[in-house]
Ligand SMILES: NC(=O)C1=CN([C@@H]2O[C@H](COP(=O)(O)OP(=O)(O)OC[C@H]3O[C@@H](n4cnc5c(N)ncnc54)[C@H](O)[C@@H]3O)[C@@H](O)[C@H]2O)[C@@H](O)CC1
Ligand SMILES: Nc1ncnc2c1ncn2[C@@H]1O[C@H](COP(=O)(O)OP(=O)(O)O)[C@@H](O)[C@H]1O
């Protein structure tokens with residue numbers, strides 16, 4: 448199964464295209480023909496019987512793709528209507544517009560024009576793509592609202608909307624509709640395509656925030672830019688040199704899209720999942736699979752840490768010790784018997800325990816209590832062992848700059864957005880501002896900013912989970928098909944899975960990425976009705992399926 452692939456920013460995509468053209472191996476016109484042909488091909492795959500189609504063409508190259516789609520669908524027997532703008536586009540789009548002009552007319556791109564005449568079976572949105580820099584306005588805004596269902600119906604049924612590269616108005620660097628407020632019910636407009644065909648690679652905005660919902664089914668079409676991806680390329684055209692910056696690398700985990708050439712894509716996370724199966728049989732003993740320590744709290748607070756501990760055991764840590772306050776030790780006497788118990792009352796007791804060098808991963812936060820987390824983190828962080836900080840440990844961090852300063856690159860922080868805002872209020876505020884310009888500040892930017900600032904891996908939770916390392920590498924895991932994962936204790940299980948993977952020797956970014964994947968797979972396999980206790984019990988099935 449394909450589970451990992453490179454995600455690009457719009458700047459990187461443009462640079463790759465420019466490098467391809469500068470190499471002389473391909474022209475802009477070739478690329479546009481391939482892009483339009485990929486969209487027309489997907490439309491014909493989805494709706495094999497030719498019908499009526501309206502193609503809406505914007506002022507730039509996205510519109511150029513639209514004119515190609517119009518020509519190719521016409522050739523395939525579709526009845527094509529084109530609405531376009533009265534502007535002079537760049538040379539490639541102008542040529543495609545001219546070629547269409549030999550076949551059919553171009554109506555004006557207004558709602559009135561769109562509403563007039565026969566209804567179409569398919570509408571193609573080729574208004575804006577990666578070139579969007581500001582919120583749509585005027586006629587174009589009205590048409591986008593209209594397509595989004597906020598400006599009156601187009602017909603008796605919802606149109607089948609196919610987006611070229613992205614639904615227009617979506618910022619492909621962030622996944623927000625420019626001009627609409629994040630986190631609000633954006634009735635400003637919400638264009639929902641049934642199919643989006645994008646080129647070469649997914650962009651950040653396809654996977655984050657409103658992107659997945661607005662794009663519908665996402666198909667990534669190969670347009671022959673493969674050779675430009677193997678290394679960094681420097682080109683000099685008329686202006687200053689352009690560097691195709693593909694590092695640091697951003698990878699999508701379990702991408703919710705199809706690709707036309709799967710051989711090109713890496714699948715780091717899936718390979719790691721397979722690695723989990725292959726315990727080294729020769730000389731393997733429990734300590735070779737690590738010893739995870741899950742710190743727990745006082746009386747009546749043990750459930751969260753027990754979820755973490757159970758998950759760490761299930762993911763294959765050789766040993767797991769739960770460490771509550773002595774007053775709560777008796778509460779942990781039940782199942783699972785495989786779990787070891789050891790009371791820790793204070794930092795001195797933790798120091799004692801950590802003299803055992805075989806303890807190679809720590810989880811602190813779930814059900815711990817903020818004061819206890821504060822005291823124990825002060826002891827645990829300088830030891831520089833791999834450590835997951837969740838829940839109360841994150842609150843402790845947000846209140847203690849000294850603890851923040853003691854974080855290191857073996858730490859994984861797993862905040863949800865509320866915890867993130869307490870830890871990094873300025874970054875959260877930036878994220879909360881209404882984006883009026885593209886490229887808009889993204890969740891990826893925020894997670895990266897946080898990782899760089901604190902020197903640790905930051906996993907920002909949500910339906911779109913972003914994981915960033917201090918060196919800039921990042922992973923995106925979109926799981927918009929799993930609303931039932933938003934259940935009490937699911938985060939504690941995730942913290943436990945990551946801790947178990949750290950104990951088994953994965954580096955922090957990989958442990959967080961693979962943890963997010965297995966967590967989501969477990970929730971998907973169980974289905975609705977899931978409670979957090981079910982998640983660890985699904986892990987064996989996921990491991991079997993991954994073999
Ligand atoms: N560059 C290339 O070689 C290729 C580009 N392709 C297509 O080209 C698209 C990018 O084309 P462009 O860079 O021309 O940009 P777009 O076609 O996305 O946008 C057109 C122009 O509209 C202007 N604009 C931005 N926001 C606006 C707003 N709110 N209101 C009014 N005007 C606005 C900008 O000046 C922009 O250049 C991609 O999304 C893809 O569809 C494909 O044909 C593949 C090859
Ligand atoms: N709508 C959603 N769809 C899919 N996953 C979600 C959604 N909302 C939250 N999640 C995931 O569920 C988990 C919830 O974690 P968290 O917010 O810490 O809850 P808790 O503290 O109750 O354990 C995280 O892994 C998060 O990524």
Ligand SMILES: [K+]
Nearest residue numbers: 572574575613
């Ligand atoms: K578009």
